[in-house]
Amino acid sequence: MRTARLLTLLGPAFVAAIAYVDPGNVAANLTAGARFGYLLVWVLVAANAMAVLVQYLSAKLGVVTGRSLPEVLGERLSRRGRIAYWVQAEVVAMATDLAEVIGGAIALHLLFGVPLVLGGVITGVVSMLVLTIQQRRGQRVFETVVTSMLVVLTVGFCAGLFFSPPDLGAVLGGLVPRLDGPESVLLAASMLGATVMPHAIYLHSSLARDRVRHDARVRERHRLARGAGAAPDGVPDRPATTRRLLTATRWDVVAALVVAGGVNIAMLLLAAANLPGRAGTDSIEGAHAAIAESLGPVVAVLFGVGLLASGLASTSVGAYAGAEIMAGLLHVRVSLLARRVVTLVPAIVLLATGVSPTWLLVISQVVLSFGIPFAMIPLVRLTREAGLLGEHRNGLATQVAAWLIAGVIVALNVALLWLTFTG
Numbered sequence: 001m002r003t004a005r006l007l008t009l010l011g012p013a014f015v016a017a018i019a020y021v022d023p024g025n026v027a028a029n030l031t032a033g034a035r036f037g038y039l040l041v042w043v044l045v046a047a048n049a050m051a052v053l054v055q056y057l058s059a060k061l062g063v064v065t066g067r068s069l070p071e072v073l074g075e076r077l078s079r080r081g082r083i084a085y086w087v088q089a090e091v092v093a094m095a096t097d098l099a100e101v102i103g104g105a106i107a108l109h110l111l112f113g114v115p116l117v118l119g120g121v122i123t124g125v126v127s128m129l130v131l132t133i134q135q136r137r138g139q140r141v142f143e144t145v146v147t148s149m150l151v152v153l154t155v156g157f158c159a160g161l162f163f164s165p166p167d168l169g170a171v172l173g174g175l176v177p178r179l180d181g182p183e184s185v186l187l188a189a190s191m192l193g194a195t196v197m198p199h200a201i202y203l204h205s206s207l208a209r210d211r212v213r214h215d216a217r218v219r220e221r222h223r224l225a226r227g228a229g230a231a232p233d234g235v236p237d238r239p240a241t242t243r244r245l246l247t248a249t250r251w252d253v254v255a256a257l258v259v260a261g262g263v264n265i266a267m268l269l270l271a272a273a274n275l276p277g278r279a280g281t282d283s284i285e286g287a288h289a290a291i292a293e294s295l296g297p298v299v300a301v302l303f304g305v306g307l308l309a310s311g312l313a314s315t316s317v318g319a320y321a322g323a324e325i326m327a328g329l330l331h332v333r334v335s336l337l338a339r340r341v342v343t344l345v346p347a348i349v350l351l352a353t354g355v356s357p358t359w360l361l362v363i364s365q366v367v368l369s370f371g372i373p374f375a376m377i378p379l380v381r382l383t384r385e386a387g388l389l390g391e392h393r394n395g396l397a398t399q400v401a402a403w404l405i406a407g408v409i410v411a412l413n414v415a416l417l418w419l420t421f422t423g
Helices: 003-009 012-021 023-036 041-065 069-076 079-112 116-137 139-163 168-173 182-193 198-226 238-274 284-295 297-330 336-352 357-382 386-392 396-422
Strands: none
Touching: 012 023, 012 041, 012 139, 012 198, 012 238, 012 297, 023 079, 023 182, 023 238, 023 284, 023 297, 023 357, 041 069, 041 182, 041 198, 041 238, 041 357, 041 386, 041 396, 069 079, 069 198, 069 297, 069 357, 079 116, 079 198, 079 284, 079 297, 079 336, 079 357, 116 139, 116 297, 116 336, 139 198, 139 238, 139 284, 139 297, 182 396, 198 238, 198 297, 198 357, 238 284, 284 297, 284 357, 297 336, 336 357, 357 396
16 A cells, blocks of 8 residues: 555544543553552553554454444344443443543643633533534544644653653563562553553544545545546455555554553653652642652643643543444434533532542543443454454454453453452
8 A cells, every 4th residue: 555545544543542641541650650660661561562453453343344333233232222331331431531521620730720620611611622623624634633632742741751761771671571569460450451441442443434434435536536437547446445444444553552552651661760759649740740840840841731632632532432322322413512511511510529630530440440341342242253344354363362352451450340449
């Protein structure tokens, strides 16, 4: 595939990758680096490798079938089943939104001293503007906006490494799998268990589906422009088109998750190099204060800007995912702005109660853990079906790897739930 053409097909995975650098990941990565140095670098590398396969399977389902995961499930479930499945997915979507609105609110508080409740409202309003762009200008412009935010948060979270580079030897040592006591086990489990977010799976299949439809419309315009005869040169038949899109999808997923994984690793390295033994790094606010004290106000501001971009991008993507889930399962399509308002209200109410934002982030991750099996297991089963994906169904090696990854992620999330409730 020509490089220029390949580049035009990239984008969906970069939107889905926002889920991997949301505010919940920020707190976990900084805590891991501050408490255990470079010990858990291998965890993030392993987590990212798992995520590549999971997100590719989601995108492949959308490319090959022309339908999203919620749509396929909606076709196969009974009415009661669809409603029950939607309820759990909706709760997960709202928990996701809670974490992301809180992240944006914390960033505005750190940067400008804005009260948390007002910061949550501002985050919601800005995300509405981003969603308005999607509705009025289309998916490609939305992808560009979200990818631009990904660039901003990448700079914000990685800037500190240029001021205080990590120890290369220690980084390489951190690639060797090992743990150090029960607390490191818990942190490793939380980092791996939170690797795959349910809404990212649902959404990626929708984004890939829409990319197929966009590509089909482009090819149809080319056909009409050249006459309604045989397919013109350079416009392949359907099987060739699917193979071409799957090739682009693989590049898209790998590139996007290399960026997202690199940002997560950068945050851990930043904390490992500059925040070891410092108190308060188990919260975003405490980590920000420690970064300011250790690296200076410029790096702290850049970190705050990165956190703000993370919150704004992830909450916009989360609202988009919620709308796609509802459309696929309930066959009801509501305005993205209406969904934005409905899911924003619980987050604002919880912020107004004065409950610790860090505790709210923990609770949101617990709720997300409940939703992991409902997204992972159907995805792995469906992408193996010959009747659904035909020649593009998972091969034996891919299926074994997918089930192993699903088993590991589900088991770790169950362990996290047990550890959370038992203390």
